[in-house]
Amino acid sequence: MSPGVPSLPAALDWDRVVSSVFVFEDYGELLSLLSSSIWAGALLGLVGGVVGTFVMMRDLAFSVHGIAELSFAGAAAALLVGADVVTGSLAGSVLAALVMALMGLRARESNSVVGVLMPFGLGLGILFLSLYQGRSANKFSLLTGQIVSVDPVQLTSMAVLSAVVLVGLSVMWRPLTFASADPLAAEAKGLPVRGISVVFMVLLGVAVAMSVQIVGALLVLALLITPAAAAMNLTASPVRIVVLSVVFAELAMVGGILLALGGSLPISPYVTTISFLLWLLSRAAATVRSRR
Amino acid sequence: MSTATRPVVSLRGAGLAFGDRVLWDGLDLDIRPGEYFAVLGGNGTGKTSFLKVLLGLLPLTTGTVEVSGEPPRRGSGRIGYVPQQRAFAASTPLRARDLVGLGVDGHRWGIRLGTRSVRRRVDELLELVGAGSYADAPVGTLSGGEQQRLRIAQAIAGDPELLLCDEALLSLDLHHQHAVSELVDEQRRRTDAAVVFVTHEINPIIEHVDRVLYLAGGRFRVGTPDEVLRGDVLSELYGTRIDVVRTGGRVVVVGHPDSSHHTHDDQEMAL
Numbered sequence: 309m310s311p312g313v314p315s316l317p318a319a320l321d322w323d324r325v326v327s328s329v330f331v332f333e334d335y336g337e338l339l340s341l342l343s344s345s346i347w348a349g350a351l352l353g354l355v356g357g358v359v360g361t362f363v364m365m366r367d368l369a370f371s372v373h374g375i376a377e378l379s380f381a382g383a384a385a386a387l388l389v390g391a392d393v394v395t396g397s398l399a400g401s402v403l404a405a406l407v408m409a410l411m412g413l414r415a416r417e418s419n420s421v422v423g424v425l426m427p428f429g430l431g432l433g434i435l436f437l438s439l440y441q442g443r444s445a446n447k448f449s450l451l452t453g454q455i456v457s458v459d460p461v462q463l464t465s466m467a468v469l470s471a472v473v474l475v476g477l478s479v480m481w482r483p484l485t486f487a488s489a490d491p492l493a494a495e496a497k498g499l500p501v502r503g504i505s506v507v508f509m510v511l512l513g514v515a516v517a518m519s520v521q522i523v524g525a526l527l528v529l530a531l532l533i534t535p536a537a538a539a540m541n542l543t544a545s546p547v548r549i550v551v552l553s554v555v556f557a558e559l560a561m562v563g564g565i566l567l568a569l570g571g572s573l574p575i576s577p578y579v580t581t582i583s584f585l586l587w588l589l590s591r592a593a594a595t596v597r598s599r600r
Numbered sequence: 601m602s603t604a605t606r607p608v609v610s611l612r613g614a615g616l617a618f619g620d621r622v623l624w625d626g627l628d629l630d631i632r633p634g635e636y637f638a639v640l641g642g643n644g645t646g647k648t649s650f651l652k653v654l655l656g657l658l659p660l661t662t663g664t665v666e667v668s669g670e671p672p673r674r675g676s677g678r679i680g681y682v683p684q685q686r687a688f689a690a691s692t693p694l695r696a697r698d699l700v701g702l703g704v705d706g707h708r709w710g711i712r713l714g715t716r717s718v719r720r721r722v723d724e725l726l727e728l729v730g731a732g733s734y735a736d737a738p739v740g741t742l743s744g745g746e747q748q749r750l751r752i753a754q755a756i757a758g759d760p761e762l763l764l765c766d767e768a769l770l771s772l773d774l775h776h777q778h779a780v781s782e783l784v785d786e787q788r789r790r791t792d793a794a795v796v797f798v799t800h801e802i803n804p805i806i807e808h809v810d811r812v813l814y815l816a817g818g819r820f821r822v823g824t825p826d827e828v829l830r831g832d833v834l835s836e837l838y839g840t841r842i843d844v845v846r847t848g849g850r851v852v853v854v855g856h857p858d859s860s861h862h863t864h865d866d867q868e869m870a871l
Contacts, residue, residue: 482705497707544695545698546693
């Protein structure tokens, strides 16, 4: 998945780790590598921030986690059979999203469906990874995020997927808001509430598959929930929520990547920590404001 | 025929059944503009289904239905709908004005452009239902009564010819029941809209109601409250002894087979 970065040894060897991370011989190439990663992070921040507001509004946090596990299974299967990992992860998450959308539309009913699908997905993924004989770095990156490495091909596919999600959400923005906030009234207004829900789940699946590439299946929530939740601590205005959520997601993603570049750790701990700190700050701000 | 005399709702030989279970059948009914029409009955008698038929969400099994002279279609701008009060989660990311705004353009595709005209209309509607003081408050922080005012503002955004209310007073306290019921009636008088109010408890709206449709066990009665809410009429409808007591302008039905369903709050005298 990451041709630009040498694979890590299985056993911990600090000298090798450090020397394999700080590669300055071909600086021009590293820079182009770095800029793709930052662009990918920026795209992901934008998509995650926007999608997250609807995930929160529809109370789908648990579903996001479930979709991510099946996305992981899809990616692991692709790795095993030598197919494209992005395609595998996309297939897994869209399939999971569709099953959830068709089997249980509202949060309450769908929780059990998600609870059933999630361990199954995770188990499948672990099976595929155990059977996979390739590089160990790839194995971990699917679950916990990768070391900075997005190649231009990956960046292109992420840009296309981002466009699909953002255009899709723009088109159904108001009906989706209506159907999420007040499904009965929306249905009475003639909106295809069920169809809207299914389409949203597919777009959510795409967003999750993108996130799995960078932050890993287990940490997708840091991108798809935390920024939106932090934004909602600060305001109830839908426009301001989306703007703040995107700003927080960008801070976490791009900030996380920039920090991760300097060390030997994957991006994900940086992203999740920044994301969490922003949420804590927003929470504190909300508490202070409500005391006044 | 001019719109002034054309019925807003017209049913002919209308029947609705789910499989073998007939909810109602042979219903002939015209609801005029400005009429306040209540649909009463216990759970599972097809009250809400009646509204769904008018909304075009459910086809009749037999007979015909017209709303404003046309077969009902989904998303008609001529109908406003106030759903049952269900509290919004505290974290719902909408302000009062955003909820009302959904009634103005929430059914349109795409992102809202031309925010000024929407904003003006929303402000008007908020004033109309007396919600101006909490226009910018998050809906999740508002009381059930306040939320229901907003739902009414949302429903009347398009000045509908027909206002459908589905148990719109449920779980409100008596004070708010009265206030919300007044709002519905004000809109009826101002715009001459017909109101169809589905409820299992007529008392909060009884002063406004012109006619009722009473559904029970596959049968029904239509008439003024005085004609229908009588011991002999309801006894015949239910096939068992029912007493109706009128006290202080309220109607109390005693011996009602459905009454076990209505152990609700302060509504021990529920229909």
